[in-house]
Amino acid sequence: MTSNARTFIDYLSGFDQDLQLKLVNSFMPDGNISSDEANQIKFLSGFSHQDQVQMIDNSSFANFDWDGDGMCNYFEQAVNHSPYDVYNGRYALLIDTATPADLPLEQSDADCMYNFLVVNEKVPSQNVIKLTGPFATITNFKSAVLNLSEKVSKNDFVYIALSGHGNFDDFGFNDGNGNCREQTQE
Amino acid sequence: MTYEEINQTVDIIKPSELLITVFACEAGTALPFLSQGSSPRVFADIGAHWFYFASTNFNRFGYNLKPGELDLDKNGYVSVQESINTANEFQIESANVTYGDLNNLASNIYFGDFEIDTSQPKPYVSPYDGGHIWLCVGEMSANTVGCGFSRFSLMSPGPELTFYLGETVNMTLYNVGALPQSWEIRTQPNINGELLFNSTISSGGFISQWQWSSVSFNASKVGKFYYICPTPNQPENVIWGQVEVIDLKMPYEQFVLLPVVSGNATTTYSDHYQVSVVLQNIGTATATIDPSKVLFDGKLASDYGVYAPTPNTDNLLRVKPGESLTLQFSFKNDGNSPWRPGGPTFEALGKVDIIIQTEAGTQFWCQACLY
Numbered sequence: 001m002t003s004n005a006r007t008f009i010d011y012l013s014g015f016d017q018d019l020q021l022k023l024v025n026s027f028m029p030d031g032n033i034s035s036d037e038a039n040q041i042k043f044l045s046g047f048s049h050q051d052q053v054q055m056i057d058n059s060s061f062a063n064f065d066w067d068g069d070g071m072c073n074y075f076e077q078a079v080n081h082s083p084y085d086v087y088n089g090r091y092a093l094l095i096d097t098a099t100p101a102d103l104p105l106e107q108s109d110a111d112c113m114y115n116f117l118v119v120n121e122k123v124p125s126q127n128v129i130k131l132t133g134p135f136a137t138i139t140n141f142k143s144a145v146l147n148l149s150e151k152v153s154k155n156d157f158v159y160i161a162l163s164g165h166g167n168f169d170d171f172g173f174n175d176g177n178g179n180c181r182e183q184t185q186e
Numbered sequence: 187m188t189y190e191e192i193n194q195t196v197d198i199i200k201p202s203e204l205l206i207t208v209f210a211c212e213a214g215t216a217l218p219f220l221s222q223g224s225s226p227r228v229f230a231d232i233g234a235h236w237f238y239f240a241s242t243n244f245n246r247f248g249y250n251l252k253p254g255e256l257d258l259d260k261n262g263y264v265s266v267q268e269s270i271n272t273a274n275e276f277q278i279e280s281a282n283v284t285y286g287d288l289n290n291l292a293s294n295i296y297f298g299d300f301e302i303d304t305s306q307p308k309p310y311v312s313p314y315d316g317g318h319i320w321l322c323v324g325e326m327s328a329n330t331v332g333c334g335f336s337r338f339s340l341m342s343p344g345p346e347l348t349f350y351l352g353e354t355v356n357m358t359l360y361n362v363g364a365l366p367q368s369w370e371i372r373t374q375p376n377i378n379g380e381l382l383f384n385s386t387i388s389s390g391g392f393i394s395q396w397q398w399s400s401v402s403f404n405a406s407k408v409g410k411f412y413y414i415c416p417t418p419n420q421p422e423n424v425i426w427g428q429v430e431v432i433d434l435k436m437p438y439e440q441f442v443l444l445p446v447v448s449g450n451a452t453t454t455y456s457d458h459y460q461v462s463v464v465l466q467n468i469g470t471a472t473a474t475i476d477p478s479k480v481l482f483d484g485k486l487a488s489d490y491g492v493y494a495p496t497p498n499t500d501n502l503l504r505v506k507p508g509e510s511l512t513l514q515f516s517f518k519n520d521g522n523s524p525w526r527p528g529g530p531t532f533e534a535l536g537k538v539d540i541i542i543q544t545e546a547g548t549q550f551w552c553q554a555c556l557y
Contacts, residue, residue: 082202091201141187153200156202157201159205160206162209167211171210171216
């Protein structure tokens with residue numbers, strides 16, 4: 001028996017048959033308890049029995065992301081320690097100055113990060129700014145930061161990744177022509 | 187652009203947390219500037235030359251991440267600190283990852299809720315594969331030492347650990363406090379108990395602050411034990427937590443059968459319907475069901491009646507844990523469902539309650555939907 005299935009069975013035992021049926025129909029359409037489903041059960045278990053019955057009755061138990069920020073309730077409560085009922089926006093600024101223009105995009109650091117954040121982490125693509133190669137200039141970087149500062153609130157998380165050539169105490173942005181050290185040498 | 191200028195630029199952003207990583211030569215020189223700001227900062231410099239945190243780990247996230255590679259505390263998620271800790275194992279040059287200010291790397295900062303391996307058990311349960319458990323230990327207060335899966339989740343007693351009989355356990359203790367620490371499993375919650383499994387970490391010595399040490403042992407005895415710290419300068423051998431070693435061959439819960447596939451009858455009018463219901467044993471014991479006790483008459487939600495013929499076999503069917511059983515049967519109108527005008531056909535739409543009785547007399551109930 002997987003730990004997920006056991007979590008579900010343990011949880012079922014606390015409710016009457018009608019509620020059990022509702023839970024089974026919601027959580028087991030494919031016959032398995034996924035990790036996400038098990039985590040939601042663990043999340044719900046933290047509430048009082050009366051609250052849980054109400055959640056099953058009004059079907060809010062089946063919503064894995066109450067605040068709709070792309071991070072599931074369990075993750076926010078138990079792992080990330082961010083509020084599960086407050087929208088936490090996630091933004092990223094990915095700078096990859098050294099990417100040659102003819103390099104396939106998927107091979108750049110910024111693209112690996114972009115794919116991870118957008119595909120795996122479900123960060124809205126409009127929240128991820130990616131500046132690579134000749135676009136990774138100081139001007140564009142400052143514009144992107146200004147853009148972020150206007151969007152980001154105190155509840156949000158921001159990730160800035162700088163990838164490229166460095167020197168003591170400075171980072172070499174691209175000059176817009178594919179050269180990524182000239183501006184640091186000024 | 188100097189890192190000081192970059193810091194002044196990004197400091198206009200006022201988020202809950204700002205994470206910055208730099209992959210570049212001499213990136214460590216960015217630390218004094220980028221690790222501090224008007225909002226909480228997490229900074230990771232990527233170290234020297236072409237070994238770096240971001241590409242190594244993001245490539246692995248995207249392409250070839252393996253269970254347990256990064257998720258040191260086995261909570262199913264990868265924090266920033268875990269990413270950087272683990273990066274050492276995948277370096278492609280001899281240079282080491284530069285942590286910068288380790289205290290500034292929050293272990294509870296995550297990129298999101300992407301789980302690296304959805305089949306992994308709960309954090310305190312061993313992952314079967316000899317995976318690595320990473321425990322942090324340190325002072326929670328002046329008189330209390332705790333431990334946890336991250337330095338921000340210390341508790342006393344610490345989290346319960348579950349291993350499986352015969353399993354090789356790899357344990358790392360990371361001292362995030364000021365007092366020297368060690369770790370071992372005993373039969374009692376003090377040093378008078380028998381030492382088990384040669385499980386002592388840092389035998390003969392203790393782990394200093396911000397240092398870690400590992401031990402590998404075989405969980406060769408079933409039972410409930412304790413892990414403790416035998417550190418002499420702590421108050422009365424603080425009990426850190428319980429360890430349970432279980433034998434997977436010992437069934438600890440009865441079988442459970444749940445329907446995993448609903449009936450395949452359609453709403454097309456017919457004079458009879460073929461229905462299959464797949465039941466999966468998600469328990470630990472073998473389920474034995476008597477098909478003659480399978481009942482599938484009545485209780486259709488739309489008041490349609492069904493006629494249950496003799497099941498297709500009289501043999502007992504055994505379902506081992508994890509296996510599935512398919513019940514196939516047909517039903518006809520028992521006269522309670524309305525016949526379709528002009529022909530001997532009727533419509534089946536609703537739910538069938540199925541009651542299964544085992545040879546031990548246990549009854550349980552499940553339901554199949556007909557759409």
